[in-house]
Amino acid sequence: xxxxxxxxxxxxxxxxxxxxxxxxxxxxxxxxxxxxxxxxxxxxxxxxxxxxxxxxxxxxxxxxxxxxxxxxxxxxxxxxxxxxxxxxxxxxxxxxxxxxxxxxxxxxxxxxxxxxxxxxxxxxxxxxxxxxxxxxxxxxxxxxxxxxxxxxxxxxxxxxxxxxxxxxxxxxxxxxxxxxxxxxxxxxxxxxxxxxxxxxxxxxxxxxxxxxxxxxxxxxxxxxxxxxxxxxxxxxxxxxxxxxxxxxxxxxxxxxxxxxxxxxxxxxxxxxxxxxxxxxxxxxxxxx
Amino acid sequence: xxxxxxxxxxxxxxxxxxxxxxxxxxxxxxxxxxxxxxxxxxxxxxxxxxxxxxxxxxxxxxxxxxxxxxxxxxxxxxxxxxxxxxxxxxxxxxxxxxxxxxxxxxxxxxxxxxxxxxxxxxxxxxxxxxxxxxxxxxxxxxxxxxxxxxxxxxxxxxxxxxxxxxxxxxxxxxxxxxxxxxxxxxxxxxxxxxxxxxxxxxxxxxxxxxxxxxxxxxxxxxxxxxxxxxxxxxxxxxxxxxxxxxxxxxxxxxxxxxxxxxxxxxxxxxxxxxxxxxxxxxxxxx
Amino acid sequence: xxxxxxxxxxxxxxxxxxxxxxxxxxxxxxxxxxxxxxxxxxxxxxxxxxxxxxxxxxxxxxxxxxxxxxxxxxxxxxxxxxxxxxxxxxxxxxxxxxxxxxxxxxxxxxxxxxxxxxxxxxxxxxxxxxxxxxxxxxxxxxxxxxxxxxxxxxxxxxxxxxxxxxxxxxxxxxxxxxxxxxxxxxxxxxxxxxxxxxxxxxxxxxxxxxxxxxxxxxxxxxxxxxxxxxxxxxxxxxxxxxxxxxxxxxxxxxxxxxxxxxxxxxxx
Numbered sequence: 001x002x003x004x005x006x007x008x009x010x011x012x013x014x015x016x017x018x019x020x021x022x023x024x025x026x027x028x029x030x031x032x033x034x035x036x037x038x039x040x041x042x043x044x045x046x047x048x049x050x051x052x053x054x055x056x057x058x059x060x061x062x063x064x065x066x067x068x069x070x071x072x073x074x075x076x077x078x079x080x081x082x083x084x085x086x087x088x089x090x091x092x093x094x095x096x097x098x099x100x101x102x103x104x105x106x107x108x109x110x111x112x113x114x115x116x117x118x119x120x121x122x123x124x125x126x127x128x129x130x131x132x133x134x135x136x137x138x139x140x141x142x143x144x145x146x147x148x149x150x151x152x153x154x155x156x157x158x159x160x161x162x163x164x165x166x167x168x169x170x171x172x173x174x175x176x177x178x179x180x181x182x183x184x185x186x187x188x189x190x191x192x193x194x195x196x197x198x199x200x201x202x203x204x205x206x207x208x209x210x211x212x213x214x215x216x217x218x219x220x221x222x223x224x225x226x227x228x229x230x231x232x233x234x235x236x237x238x239x240x241x242x243x244x245x246x247x248x249x250x251x252x253x254x255x256x257x258x259x260x261x262x263x264x265x266x267x268x269x270x271x272x273x274x275x276x277x278x279x280x281x282x283x284x285x286x287x288x
Numbered sequence: 289x290x291x292x293x294x295x296x297x298x299x300x301x302x303x304x305x306x307x308x309x310x311x312x313x314x315x316x317x318x319x320x321x322x323x324x325x326x327x328x329x330x331x332x333x334x335x336x337x338x339x340x341x342x343x344x345x346x347x348x349x350x351x352x353x354x355x356x357x358x359x360x361x362x363x364x365x366x367x368x369x370x371x372x373x374x375x376x377x378x379x380x381x382x383x384x385x386x387x388x389x390x391x392x393x394x395x396x397x398x399x400x401x402x403x404x405x406x407x408x409x410x411x412x413x414x415x416x417x418x419x420x421x422x423x424x425x426x427x428x429x430x431x432x433x434x435x436x437x438x439x440x441x442x443x444x445x446x447x448x449x450x451x452x453x454x455x456x457x458x459x460x461x462x463x464x465x466x467x468x469x470x471x472x473x474x475x476x477x478x479x480x481x482x483x484x485x486x487x488x489x490x491x492x493x494x495x496x497x498x499x500x501x502x503x504x505x506x507x508x509x510x511x512x513x514x515x516x517x518x519x520x521x522x523x524x525x526x527x528x529x530x531x532x533x534x535x536x537x538x539x540x541x542x543x544x545x546x547x548x549x550x551x552x553x554x555x556x557x558x559x560x561x562x563x564x565x566x567x568x569x570x571x572x573x574x
Numbered sequence: 575x576x577x578x579x580x581x582x583x584x585x586x587x588x589x590x591x592x593x594x595x596x597x598x599x600x601x602x603x604x605x606x607x608x609x610x611x612x613x614x615x616x617x618x619x620x621x622x623x624x625x626x627x628x629x630x631x632x633x634x635x636x637x638x639x640x641x642x643x644x645x646x647x648x649x650x651x652x653x654x655x656x657x658x659x660x661x662x663x664x665x666x667x668x669x670x671x672x673x674x675x676x677x678x679x680x681x682x683x684x685x686x687x688x689x690x691x692x693x694x695x696x697x698x699x700x701x702x703x704x705x706x707x708x709x710x711x712x713x714x715x716x717x718x719x720x721x722x723x724x725x726x727x728x729x730x731x732x733x734x735x736x737x738x739x740x741x742x743x744x745x746x747x748x749x750x751x752x753x754x755x756x757x758x759x760x761x762x763x764x765x766x767x768x769x770x771x772x773x774x775x776x777x778x779x780x781x782x783x784x785x786x787x788x789x790x791x792x793x794x795x796x797x798x799x800x801x802x803x804x805x806x807x808x809x810x811x812x813x814x815x816x817x818x819x820x821x822x823x824x825x826x827x828x829x830x831x832x833x834x835x836x837x838x839x840x841x842x
Contacts, residue, residue: 017580020642021588045459046429060759062577083767091763099760101786115765151329161764178375178456180328180486182525207459249460252489252530259552263560274530278537285543285562341804364808372804379797382805384712384745391816393805398812405816424587424711426748440805 005033006169006201007057007089008069013225014052014061026052028225036168039195039202041212041233044222045247051094053222054173054205058089087116090167094174096158097151105131105149105157106142112165123164130160133194135186152183156190163194170195171203176211188214208249213237213272221246234270253277290317290340290448290480294349296503297335309335311503312349317482319354319447322474324491324511325484327500328525333484336500337452340482342366354447368397371441372450375457377433386428386436387412387421393444411439414473431462438466442473448480449473456486467493488515488529492550499526512548531555578751583646584704585747587711594636594709597828598821599718605832606706612836613698622694624839628832629701636709643708647700654696661689716741717817734810742798746791753790757783 014027027049034040044050055061056068063076075085093099102108109130113123128138134156146154162170175191176184192215195202204212212219219236221229223246229236236243237254244250250258253271257280261267264284271277292315298306310332317323327333338344339351342363351358353369371393374380383389390411394404412418415435425433434454441449451470455463467483467490474481483494491497497514499507501524507514515521515532522528535549535558545558579586589595594602609625616622633643664678665685674681707715720737727733758768758780768779 017577020580020646021590021639022579022586046431055759058763060762082770083765086763086765086767089763091760093756093760093763096760098790099757099764101761101764112764165765180525181488181527182328210460244461247459247461256530256534256552256555259556260559263556274534274537277530278534281534281538281559282541282543285538285559343800343804363803364806367804367806370804372801374797374801376797378749379794380801380805382745382798382802382807383741388713388816392807395813395815396806396808398814401814401816401818404814408816444806 003035004072005069006036006071007034007203008032008072009053009056010067010069012053012056012067014049014056014063016052018062026225027056030222030225030227032220032227032230034201034203036201037199038218039216040204041209041216041219042203042205042222043207043209043212043219043248045207047224048222048246049225050205050222051173052225054091054171054203057169057171057203058086058091060091083116087165088167089169089171090162090165091171092159092162092173092175094177095155096162097154100146100154100158100161103145103147104142105136105144105146106138108146108157109160109164112161116165126164126166127160130163131157133163134160134190136160152179152186155179155183155187159190169201169203171205173205174207175204184211191215207247209237209243209254210249210251213251213254221248233272237272238269240269289319289354290315290482291352292316292349293351295339295346295351296348297339297344298347299335306347309503310339310346313503313505315498315505315508317448317480320474320478320480322471322481322495323483323498324494324496325482325498325500326486326488326491326526328486331500331524332503333500334452335503337372337450337482337484340366340448340450341370341372368444369447370450371444371446371448372452373434373437373441373454375453377430377437377454380437381425381433381440384425385421386417386423386425389425389436390417390439390443393440397444407443407445411443414442414476415439415469431458431466434458434466435469438470442477445477446479448482451481451483451485453484453486455490460487460489463487463490464493488527489551492529492532499524510548511550515550578755581646581649583643583708584650584700585707585744586646588638588642588708589711590637592635592637592709594632598819598825599710599714600722600819601821601825601829602706602710603715603718603722605829606702608833608836609702610699612840613695613702615840617691618842621839621842622691622698624842625836626694626698626701628835628839629698629705633705636705638705638708643704647704650700651697654693658689658693661692662686665689712741712744713817714819717815717819721819732810734813738810742795746794749794750787750791754780754783754787757786 009030009032012027012030016024016026030053042050042053052061056063059068059075059082065074065076068075070085070088073080100108101111106127109127110123113126127142131138131141136153136156146157149157172191176187179187188211194200202215204215206212213233217233219229219231219233220227221236229239240250240254240258251272253274253276257267257271257277267280271280292313295310295313296308297310298308300306325333325336335344339346339358340353342358345359353366356362356365358366381389382392387408390408391404394407412421415438417435417439420432425436428436455466470481471493483490485491492511492515494511497509497511498505499514507517515528518528518533518536529550531549531552531554535545535555539545546561547558549555549558609629612625616625662681662685665680665682665688667684667688669682669684672680672682716737720733723733762768766779768776
């Protein structure tokens with residue numbers, strides 16, 4: 001690792017409703033550096049603190065100084081421009097279709113750029129580019145009513161709304177929750193393509209490694225508000241026993257390989273696709 | 289048992305158009321049977337749930353539960369026979385403490401207090417909730433809330449328990465454990481279970497799988513039979529469990545895997561049963 | 575980010591397991607009602623002081639932290655002071671003399687006194703009800719309310735339904751708060767800064783959230799109604815109850831004590 005990280009947490013701690021009888025300590029000392037262009041998965045079981053970490057990236061909490069840094073600058077320092085931060089860190093929350101603010105597709109996608117003060121002509125261009133980018137052609141969809149769209153389409157509108165802000169960092173919280181298999185596959189393809197084309201820094205937050213393993217090359221595992229693993233995807237996947245103990249869903253091929261290792265103890269631990277697993281099995285079986 | 293004879297259903301829109309959600313559906317599900325219903329969003333599976341719980345009524349054809357036609361005048365009889373668990377427990381839980389919510393249904397039936405207490409105790413025990421029976425609902429995790437919702441349905445002692453995508457917002461390991469619990473309940477209580485889901489590995493755990501597409505039941509059969517049709521399922525936007533698809537690939541390469549392969553354990557078993565010589569000797573079973 | 579629960583204590587239940595929490599809910603509701611009636615009868619400062627002392631004592635017993643209570647009431651007190659200033663300035667009753675006067679605005683000793691007593695009554699009412707909710711779970715509160723109101727059923731008041739409506743309304747409060755905070759976070763992330771600007775600007779931005787919250791609220795209410803029907807809810811008739819409430823001698827003693835104290839405060 002070299003250069004200034006785009007996002008950095010230094011011994012980040014956070015307690016909700018601090019100082020009340022309902023105080024709830026969500027994050028207990030997380031240190032983390034994310035370099036520009038990295039693709040990082042943040043995984044952990046329910047209440048591991050992963051959503052709080054996501055919220056901290058765009059300063060959506062009551063942060064104390066000295067804990068959260070964007071491009072080397074303390075986002076909680078007095079006078080720091082939070083608006084500028086939020087124009088650089090785009091967050092797609094869990095089930096983002098519920099956070100659409102306008103009735104008409106085009107107006108909703110324009111919402112972010114407009115509130116950031118982008119001129120009308122530029123906004124139009126961004127809306128067109130973002131809608132086309134998520135596979136909802138601008139011409140056909142810009143005047144459609146949001147409520148008349150399917151669930152998967154609404155999620156794309158929400159994602160387009162974030163893309164239109166052209167943030168260099170894109171954070172996704174459980175991007176495929178509640179989608180059917182086809183919707184899930186299409187969305188994952190789309191996100192991978194967008195991250196490639198726009199050279200985004202990508203952060204995917206999930207309780208499952210299934211999606212994250214297809215989008216990210218580095219995995220940070222949180223448990224009870226602390227980092228318990230942080231490393232390249234393949235290395236983290238090798239600790240499958242620990243992941244299972246944390247109730248983290250393994251990618252299907254990894255889970256299958258775990259079972260088949262009873263027969264083939266030398267099966268590698270990092271087979272992330274069905275093709276990988278098939279190849280390894282065929283090698284061991286030989287084709288009769 | 290549940291019987292559907294030529295059931296059609298259409299949602300009426302503001303303009304007087306009717307959007308068909310179920311088309312001429314014939315279906316029969318035995319008492320005590322465990323059935324998974326799969327289909328992509330908009331395939332009609334949620335509408336089916338609404339008809340079976342007397343939230344909607346067929347526009348054509350007839351649906352019967354234990355011989356009672358699903359019609360408005362029978363709605364309360366139907367609801368005593370069928371209990372349902374929805375996707376989001378927050379939309380289903382009425383009361384604010386665990387035991388009180390589980391008691392809500394039996395209280396509505398006007399049962400004597402002793403019987404309510406007994407049903408609640410058994411339902412809490414079945415879902416492993418005894419130790420948190422007095423906990424406020426808002427302090428529970430999503431998985432625990434879903435267990436409370438199932439306990440509430442169970443306390444109704446229904447003939448059929450319908451699960452309408454209750455696992456889609458839960459992490460997979462939790463979901464699998466929940467489905468295992470429901471299967472145990474089926475064995476103990478003998479009630480039928482209908483599980484509506486997107487998850488193919490979950491569907492593989494049931495006795496029968498019904499595949500819905502465009503308001504019709506396009507496939508029905510054992511999980512093994514259904515998940516053998518990998519390409520047809522992918523065509524309608526569904527998936528198959530990885531073990532099933534991998535087995536098919538290996539077979540097409542001429543590796544003679546025997547038996548039905550749905551789960552990773554099935555695949556392991558089939559591989560270990562291959563005749564010696566089909567794969568290297570150092571890889572013999574555990 | 576908003577953490578509304580930090581700033582609004584009204585309506586919250588905080589279980590400290592204290593003696594006050596364990597008192598039978600019906601007794602607590604009755605005692606609270608009694609205190610409220612007393613606050614309207616008492617009209618001298620000594621009486622108020624005495625009555626307030628009892629409630630402060632109960633709060634101490636309940637182990638609800640005073641700091642939490644005060645911070646959570648700041649908004650309410652601010653609003654109250656605002657109202658009371660108007661009360662004083664526009665006092666129209668008889669005044670023996672004015673301390674200050676400008677056009678129709680004036681400050682008089684009588685005006686101050688009237689506003690002071692009104693303020694005390696409102697504070698007292700707020701204090702009692704907040705404390706009742708802080709120390710009584712919703713289930714107990716509604717069961718207690720239902721039992722206390724059950725005689726009204728004889729004159730065909732649908733007590734059961736009314737109480738259930740109350741339960742559901744209160745059940746949705748934390749869900750609404752969560753939803754509102756979630757939307758505020760989402761919109762902030764999209765460029766509406768909820769955490770910047772003055773109080774009025776912030777209030778206006780929050781106002782914008784109300785429409786989606788209400789639409790969402792109606793949808794949820796609809797789903798919940800359906801769920802209740804599938805759980806065989808047909809209104810209050812023929813419903814039975816799992817929980818029975820038992821009030822023991824200590825409960826009655828507590829009620830007697832509160833009654834005696836309030837009578838004393840009134841008669842002194």
